[in-house]
Amino acid sequence: MSDLNDLKLYGRIVKDAVIKTKNDKQIAYFTIANNKTKKDSNGNYYDEPNFFSVSAFINGEKFASYLKKGQPLIVEGELKQITKEVGDANGKRLFDSRIYISTRQIHLIFTGKKENNQDFSELANIPENFFIEEDFSIDNNMII
Secondary structure (H helix, E strand, C coil): CCCCCCEEEEEEECCCCEEEEECCEEEEEEEEEEEEEEECCCCCEEEEEEEEEEEEEECHHHHHCCCCCCCEEEEEEEEEEEEEEEEEECCEEEEEEEEEEEEEEEEECCCCCCCCCCCCHHHHCCCCCCCCHHHCCEECCEEC
16 A cells, blocks of 8 residues: 655745756756745744755647746656665765655746846755756656
């Protein structure tokens, strides 16, 4: 029996998606920012951004052209984890583990105004090579 692993997340794309082709399938890799409103000790509200890595199979360049910085969207999918052994220290094995969202569906949201009015790229502090092509393989139409 499978455990529940289902999510819907609203956010904005942090920077333009990276499109790669593997086994004749186009895969988009991007990061979305999702804000949580909090209240400080003085009663003032502020947004605290959270950043989530996303991978999605896409069809065609037209859809890819919408995956640009600032574009609001809703992603539906599941959490996936990549774990790689990265070395050995003092007899203990070291691992690098990354969690990302593997999408089933993407809903683009068009508001009629310029979408890239927020710049999250400095806040995200996400390395340029966060998704390395070798980290992914395609199995039964899912990225693992």
